Amino acid sequence: MNLLSFVVLLCIFGWGMGAGLEQVDDSDLVHLLTGDDNVIVLFTQTRCEDCNKWELLVENIYNELTQSLGAIVVKAHNSQLVGIYDPSKEPSLVFFRRGIPLLYHGDLVEDDVVRLFSDNREPVVKELADENFEHLTQAATGATTGDWFVFFYSADCIFCQRLYAVWETVGAVLRHRLNVARVNRLEAGISTAKRFGITTSPEFIFLRQGKLYRYKLKEYTPKSFIEFAQSGFAKQSHPEPVPAEISYMSDMLSNPLELLTENKNAVIIVSASVGLLVLIVLIKKCFTTKPKSPSPKSKKAK
Known part of the structure; x- marks a missing residue:
């Protein structure tokens, strides 16, 4: 094998090794998402035809996403984290801008994906x-x-x-x-x-x-x-x-009343406290007798 053939085979082998999206597990993904990098994640699952179509689309625009957005692009297969970002589950394409997620919404159109992510590099909400x-x-x-x-x-x-x-x-x-x-x-x-x-x-x-x-x-x-x-x-x-x-002022005045109406335990405690106070007052009143005024002395007969 001459040198030229060896170089060609090496290039083909290198291309084959680099083909496809890098797959990460959930621990690696959490590490990526808690860093300072922009990250684009394609969530896929087993036996999913649509997932294969989405993976092909992302591979076709991989260079644009990495170069124009400076983003890390990976695939998370059968991830437990997908439900946190997309209630509808896989396939799901999410752009994390320093941890803030943006879910792609639209059809399988390469230009639309690039446009949405490029136009929203910062959080919008x-x-x-x-x-x-x-x-x-x-x-x-x-x-x-x-x-x-x-x-x-x-x-x-x-x-x-x-x-x-x-x-x-x-x-x-x-x-x-x-x-x-x-x-x-x-x-x-x-x-x-x-x-x-x-x-x-x-x-x-x-x-x-x-x-x-x-x-x-x-x-x-x-x-x-x-x-x-x-x-x-x-x-x-x-x-x-x-x-x-x-x-x-109206907010301050309404808070105590709302606290009582929303908290049944508070109502019971306040009612019991008021009742106990009334009972103590009544008991004290019953056992407290007024001192009798001295009766006037009868005048001695002269």
């Missing part, structure tokens, strides 16, 4: 709190900031965590049409949640021109959310008026 909600949304006035689609979540809601990547997708697709945000209803957004009557997690509201539309569907996919924000909200013929912002 805005985090709102009590202190800035009205200022940014101008919800009560329906003024100049446009429409808002808001996701109310809480840290104790596992399903909410699984919707973060989905919600980023909603924000990415709709970013030039409206604003997409989220609010922690039990922490930084307690007063805002109370203002809009939000009592569970997750809940979603759409704010448009001083009107409030509630997302009541039980379908939590990018497609369903996007369709609602684009036209589905209009099917609600009687939207609610946006409630006025809760003042600081």
Whole structure:
């Protein structure tokens, strides 16, 4: 075998060894996602024809993804982590921007994948709190900031965590049409949640021109959310008026009453304490006798 033939075979062998996406296990994936790199992960599973099609697509745009986005591109096969980022499971393509996930939503089109990821290298969803909600949304006035689609979540809601990547997708697709945000209803957004009557997690509201539309569907996919924000909200013929912002004083005065009405144990304790106090007062009153005034002495007969 001459030198030229050896070089050709070496190139072919090297290409064959490098062909296909690098596969990582869950421990390696967690290590990648907690680092500072941008990471694109294709989640696949066994006996999945669509997974094979998606893998071929990602391989075709591998160079674009790694060079233009500076991303690490890997495959996670039969991963236990996929449900955290995509409730619909495999195949699933997720772009992690320093840990913040963006789920690809769309057809098997190479240009669409590259465009979505390239246009959204930074997180899109805005985090709102009590202190800035009205200022940014101008919800009560329906003024100049446009429409808002808001996701109310809480840290104790596992399903909410699984919707973060989905919600980023909603924000990415709709970013030039409206604003997409989220609010922690039990922490930084307690007063805002109370203002809009939000009592569970997750809940979603759409704010448009001083009107409030509630997302009541039980379908939590990018497609369903996007369709609602684009036209589905209009099917609600009687939207609610946006409630006025809760003042600081009314919020302070309502908290003790709400604490009692929402906590049955607190009601029992307070009632028992009041009853005991009344009983003590009555007992004390019964056993306390007033000192008798001395009777006037009879005058001695002269």
